Amino acid sequence: MPDSTARNLSLQGIGVSPGIAIGKAYLFEQEDIDVIEKRFVPPEEIDAEINRFKEAVKKAQQHLRKIIKEVPDEYRDHVYILDTHMMLLKDKMIYDGTIELIEEKNLNAERALKKAVDNVKAMFKKMPDPYFRERSSDIVHASKLILENLLGTDHSKISDIDKRVIIVAHDLSPAETTQIQLEKIKAFVTELGSHTSHTGIMARSLDIPAVLGLGDATQLVETDDLIIVDGSAGIVIVDPDEDTLTRYHERKDLFEQFRARVTRTSHLPAETTDGYCLTVSANIELLEEVVSVIDHGGDGIGLYRTEFLYLNRPGLPSEQDLFDNYRDLAEIMGGRQVTVRTLDIGGDKFASGVSWAEEMNPALGLRAIRFCLRSPEIFKTQLRAILRAAYFGNIRIMFPMIAQVEEIIQAKHILNEVAESLHRDGLPFRENIQIGAMIEVPSAVVTADILAKEVDFFSIGTNDLIQYSLAIDRINKNVASLYQPLHPAVLRMIRRVVESAKEAGIEVSLCGEMAADPVNIPVLLGLGLDAISMNPISIPTIKNVVRTLSFEESKLFVQEVLEQTSTSSVLGLIQATYGKSFEMDSYLQSDAE
Numbered sequence: 001m002p003d004s005t006a007r008n009l010s011l012q013g014i015g016v017s018p019g020i021a022i023g024k025a026y027l028f029e030q031e032d033i034d035v036i037e038k039r040f041v042p043p044e045e046i047d048a049e050i051n052r053f054k055e056a057v058k059k060a061q062q063h064l065r066k067i068i069k070e071v072p073d074e075y076r077d078h079v080y081i082l083d084t085h086m087m088l089l090k091d092k093m094i095y096d097g098t099i100e101l102i103e104e105k106n107l108n109a110e111r112a113l114k115k116a117v118d119n120v121k122a123m124f125k126k127m128p129d130p131y132f133r134e135r136s137s138d139i140v141h142a143s144k145l146i147l148e149n150l151l152g153t154d155h156s157k158i159s160d161i162d163k164r165v166i167i168v169a170h171d172l173s174p175a176e177t178t179q180i181q182l183e184k185i186k187a188f189v190t191e192l193g194s195h196t197s198h199t200g201i202m203a204r205s206l207d208i209p210a211v212l213g214l215g216d217a218t219q220l221v222e223t224d225d226l227i228i229v230d231g232s233a234g235i236v237i238v239d240p241d242e243d244t245l246t247r248y249h250e251r252k253d254l255f256e257q258f259r260a261r262v263t264r265t266s267h268l269p270a271e272t273t274d275g276y277c278l279t280v281s282a283n284i285e286l287l288e289e290v291v292s293v294i295d296h297g298g299d300g301i302g303l304y305r306t307e308f309l310y311l312n313r314p315g316l317p318s319e320q321d322l323f324d325n326y327r328d329l330a331e332i333m334g335g336r337q338v339t340v341r342t343l344d345i346g347g348d349k350f351a352s353g354v355s356w357a358e359e360m361n362p363a364l365g366l367r368a369i370r371f372c373l374r375s376p377e378i379f380k381t382q383l384r385a386i387l388r389a390a391y392f393g394n395i396r397i398m399f400p401m402i403a404q405v406e407e408i409i410q411a412k413h414i415l416n417e418v419a420e421s422l423h424r425d426g427l428p429f430r431e432n433i434q435i436g437a438m439i440e441v442p443s444a445v446v447t448a449d450i451l452a453k454e455v456d457f458f459s460i461g462t463n464d465l466i467q468y469s470l471a472i473d474r475i476n477k478n479v480a481s482l483y484q485p486l487h488p489a490v491l492r493m494i495r496r497v498v499e500s501a502k503e504a505g506i507e508v509s510l511c512g513e514m515a516a517d518p519v520n521i522p523v524l525l526g527l528g529l530d531a532i533s534m535n536p537i538s539i540p541t542i543k544n545v546v547r548t549l550s551f552e553e554s555k556l557f558v559q560e561v562l563e564q565t566s567t568s569s570v571l572g573l574i575q576a577t578y579g580k581s582f583e584m585d586s587y588l589q590s591d592a593e
């Protein structure tokens with residue numbers, strides 16, 4: 001029970017899975033494997049040390065195999081992560097790297113493994129994209145399984161938890177997370193991790209509130225402490241006082257009522273009060289997110305970022321790997337539309353199966369379609385897989401980062417060659433697949449009328465369009481406040497693209513994350529977009545907002561918006577006109593006050 005001496009300690013982390021949980025903390029203690037003793041291994045013992053390492057890897061494989069075999073049904077969709085870890089146990093940089101360090105530097109196996117892992121971590125750390133940076137945690141998690149065997153420590157047992165608790169840990173590996181008995185867990189809090197870490201992805205798809213990246217959580221919280229986890233605002237309150245507790249109980253009720261209301265209707269179309277239906281689809285990075293798309297009522301997949309399959313693996317994926325993945329996606333989505341974007345690597349995302357040149361300005365470098373046109377074999381393999389998978393479902397294809405019409409013409413030319421080769425091979429494939437261009441570079445906006453003649457649809461990628469047009473690095477914290485989706489320049493560009501698409505009679509959608517913010521919806525609707533897409537969990541809220549709006553009124557409203565001269569006046573106008581519709585949003589975003 002809270003009393004007058006309550007600490008009421010409020011901690012800010014990253015809210016990765018919305019919702020509020022109130023309950024007892026359970027501190028999941030883990031071995032500190034950062035401190036590893038360094039030992040010199042004399043030359044005559046090197047072979048034995050290498051064997052000790054190989055034996056530890058073998059044991060880790062057996063342990064992981066057992067976990068995979070016994071994974072409970074609710075985690076089945078995430079097994080592929082454990083499969084990746086299985087592969088990472090034998091990853092060249094880790095496995096061969098450790099053996100080399102034992103041989104060449106006479107290091108003990110533990111220390112050599114730690115050094116090999118640190119080297120890989122340092123490489124990942126340089127990647128500006130948080131999603132790819134976060135993948136270094138997979139290496140850490142996989143190597144931890146080996147290290148535990150080398151050190152002779154027990155694999156920590158999270159499956160033993162037998163009370164309804166909130167787990168507080170330094171970090172949770174996917175292997176650990178899949179052993180948690182879901183009905184026992186109210187929420188997760190970890191010191192490491194971010195929005196794109198697997199624990200975050202899992203928590204979201206399992207609908208468990210989670211706050212990650214909370215620096216000293218395990219120092220500040222003890223088992224049995226009463227804590228509040230606000231997964232929407234990213235706040236954890238330790239030992240709350242009476243008032244705070246009452247307030248959060250109210251918020252929890254409100255949130256649950258809200259969630260029940262929006263999810264009840266999330267499968268229905270987002271129809272405005274005057275009968276206009278806006279398609280609301282999802283953006284995904286991983287096949288396993290499809291479950292979440294369906295659960296949250298996504299009308300389709302507006303953007304499948306296909307990069308993930310090229311990362312965290314020794315070589316490049318085969319046509320069959322890609323085909324299986326795309327076909328599964330299309331089949332799970334039933335007849336609903338799936339937009340597969342061709343490979344957008346280079347810039348800040350690098351595949352280990354490709355050799356990369358150093359670039360001064362990678363965001364302006366050999367990225368996306370530019371990279372694919374220079375690597376026709378990699379491009380063709382992907383196009384073959386997409387065309388073949390499209391035979392089994394409603395797949396369309398989209399080219400990223402188009403800056404000039406020649407790129408589309410060349411890409412279509414290669415696509416035709418690929419279709420002919422499939423024909424020759426006698427493989428079934430979709431003959432007339434729809435082709436789209438992402439509009440995310442200012443030159444594409446200005447020449448949208450020209451590009452529109454070459455494609456069946458446009459998808460406006462505002463994440464990049466804002467970066468390239470406002471000259472704001474999308475991942476640079478120092479200029480984050482200048483990254484403004486409602487900047488008059490951005491709105492005028494969207495208008496221009498929509499107008500060009502309408503004149504040419506092609507569909508136009510928007511797949512940047514600005515579509516996930518309720519505040520932007522009256523503007524996006526009024527600008528005349530046919531569809532928007534966003535992260536799956538935002539879909540119910542956004543559909544709900546659309547239902548409160550009139551299409552005709554929003555079109556008139558946009559005329560006024562386009563007359564505004566600054567972002568703040570656009571925002572002011574939205575708040576003054578539609579403020580009431582965002583009640584829930586402001587609640588979800590608000591802090592503990």
Ligand code: PEP
Pocket residue numbers: 303305344440460461462463464465511512513
């Ligand atoms: C965009 O740029 O808006 C987009 C959706 O693509 P990505 O975020 O993958 O660059």
Ligand code: MG
Pocket residue numbers: 400440461463464
């Ligand atoms: Mg982009």
